[in-house]
Amino acid sequence: MCNPKVAEKNLPKSTYLVTGVTRNGHRFRVETENLIHALGINLWTGTVWEVFEGHRKKIRTVSN
16 A cells, blocks of 8 residues: 555645735745745735646736
């Protein structure tokens, strides 16, 4: 039987990229491995991306 903890270590992990613009007009970029952290960032204007094997998938967009 396969041990699930060992199997998880061999899988490539997704990272999350948060890009956007601050209220002052400066661009920013934050990379994290934690989805809750990425979704918890208070965006003024920006996008949350999931990055898996070099490809981005849009999760959330905010525009004000």
